[in-house]
Amino acid sequence: MKVLFIGGTGLISSACTRLAVERGVDLFLLNRGRDPDLARGATTLVADLRDEAAVARTLAGHRFDTVVDWMAFTPEDVERDLRLFAGAIDQFVFISSASAYQKPLGHWLLREDSPLANPYWEYSRGKIACEERLMRAFREDGFPVTIVRPSLTYGDTQVPLVVNSWEMPFTAIARMRAGKPLIVPGDGTSLWTITHNSDFATGFVGLLGRRQAIGHAFNIMSDEVLTWDEIYRQTAAAAGVEARIVHIASDFIAACLPDMTGTLIGDKSVSAVFDTSKIKRFVPDFRPTTPFAEGIRRTVAWFDADPARQQTDVAMDAAWDRLIAAYEEGLANAVVRVAGGA
Numbered sequence: 001m002k003v004l005f006i007g008g009t010g011l012i013s014s015a016c017t018r019l020a021v022e023r024g025v026d027l028f029l030l031n032r033g034r035d036p037d038l039a040r041g042a043t044t045l046v047a048d049l050r051d052e053a054a055v056a057r058t059l060a061g062h063r064f065d066t067v068v069d070w071m072a073f074t075p076e077d078v079e080r081d082l083r084l085f086a087g088a089i090d091q092f093v094f095i096s097s098a099s100a101y102q103k104p105l106g107h108w109l110l111r112e113d114s115p116l117a118n119p120y121w122e123y124s125r126g127k128i129a130c131e132e133r134l135m136r137a138f139r140e141d142g143f144p145v146t147i148v149r150p151s152l153t154y155g156d157t158q159v160p161l162v163v164n165s166w167e168m169p170f171t172a173i174a175r176m177r178a179g180k181p182l183i184v185p186g187d188g189t190s191l192w193t194i195t196h197n198s199d200f201a202t203g204f205v206g207l208l209g210r211r212q213a214i215g216h217a218f219n220i221m222s223d224e225v226l227t228w229d230e231i232y233r234q235t236a237a238a239a240g241v242e243a244r245i246v247h248i249a250s251d252f253i254a255a256c257l258p259d260m261t262g263t264l265i266g267d268k269s270v271s272a273v274f275d276t277s278k279i280k281r282f283v284p285d286f287r288p289t290t291p292f293a294e295g296i297r298r299t300v301a302w303f304d305a306d307p308a309r310q311q312t313d314v315a316m317d318a319a320w321d322r323l324i325a326a327y328e329e330g331l332a333n334a335v336v337r338v339a340g341g342a
Contacts, residue, residue: 001209002026002063006049006081007070008042009035012095012153015197016068017042019205030058052080059084066208068093073123078130082137091144091214093207096131098151098219098274099124099267111275112149112217120266131217138215146207147217151272154295155197156302157309161235162192162228162268163253163260163320165313170303173239174312175320181244183320185264188229188247191271195222196290206283213282219274222288228268234293238300248327256323 008017008029020027021041033046047058049071067089069081078094085092102115103124116131118124137143154160159169163183175182203220207213226234229245236243250269254261279286303309 001065002028003066003068003208004028004030004045004059004062004064005042005068005070006030006072008068010070011155011158012150012197012200013068013070015155015201016204019198019201020208023205025205025208028062028064030055049077049080052083055080056084064089066091066093068095068208070095072130074126075129075133078133082143086137086141086143089144090211091146091209092134093146093148094130094134096127096147096149096217097124098149098221098272099263100128100131100149103266103270105270108271109273109275110219112219112278118266121262123262124266135215144211144214146210146213146215148204148207149217149219150200151193151195151219151221151274152268153195153197153200153221154299156299159235159296159299159303160194161232162264165316168311168313168316170310171312171317172235173300173303174310175317176236176239176241176243179241179244180321181246181324182232183253183324184228184232184245184247185250185253185269186228186247188232188245189227190269191225191273192228192231192268193221193225193272193274194231194292195220195288196292196295199288199290202288203279203283203286206286207279210282216278216282218279218282219276220279220286221274221276222290222292223276224288224291225273226292231292235296235300237293238297246324246327248323252327253323256326257319 003025007013027042028045029042030045033044045058047055067085072078100116101110102117103120106115116128131147134145138145152160159172161172162185164172200220232243232245250264254265
């Protein structure tokens with residue numbers, strides 16, 4: 001089977017690249033060629049996605065069974081894919097997001113047929129628009145799309161806490177080890193699902209080339225459900241410390257740090273529990289095997305193995321300190337005011 005990944009060296013896609021190569025897939029990666037170590041075993045085709053003509057020239061002479069776009073975020077990206085691949089492939093896999101599910105939730109268990117609507121996060125609305133365009137192409141023109149919706153997925157290089165720096169994820173570990181508190185939205189009891197990228201890869205690679213999956217959407221994530229407080233406690237244990245947690249209301253956090261509105265109010269402030277029975281029917285060997293306690297130990301060990309990996313986001317760290325101070329000051333003032341009847 002000859003497969004093209006558009007991207008293929010990201011946090012989630014790199015695990016899928018490794019597993020696909022291990023399983024004998026003739027894998028090609030189309031990207032700018034900046035991460036050759038993550039493409040080991042695959043053939044890299046170098047092109048800039050922003051130059052469609054250059055992409056078409058790079059792909060000339062190739063015929064792929066399956067194409068996976070890890071880099072499509074807007075309907076314009078999808079229109080480019082339709083122009084490049086319509087009528088030329090057997091399967092097109094679009095990477096959507098579980099954040100596309102309705103916010104606030106209409107039902108606690110999120111299935112593939114749950115409504116898609118997220119008024120808080122432009123990223124999620126873009127994914128929804130992409131899904132709608134691709135399904136229209138499937139219905140009207142027979143475009144062979146399969147949609148995959150991952151939730152929060154991590155690996156060796158990411159510490160997946162709700163309030164952390166995605167670009168410099170060691171920031172949270174450094175705070176913990178310095179004895180500083182970390183912020184958990186709400187009261188910490190929201191249920192969340194975090195998936196190791198190696199587990200995601202098992203379900204994902206199992207869909208490649210599977211014609212029965214065309215026209216379908218799939219949740220691919222762990223079956224382990226934890227509260228945010230427990231996720232923080234297990235992360236702290238992996239770092240060799242105890243978690244100091246400050247609970248702050250999500251709307252308070254978003255008001256003070258507006259850039260967090262989408263990822264918090266539009267995603268991680270609500271419980272996220274998923275039905276994964278469909279992917280298990282289509283890919284029987286999909287059985288997530290990495291509990292968070294084990295996976296996060298591997299992540300912390302990866303950072304500890306090389307001090308060069310231990311970069312911290314100084315500006316964000318300082319912003320969290322200011323947010324915690326403002327919250328605690330406001331709480332103290334509120335207690336005095338309410339107790340005094342003023």
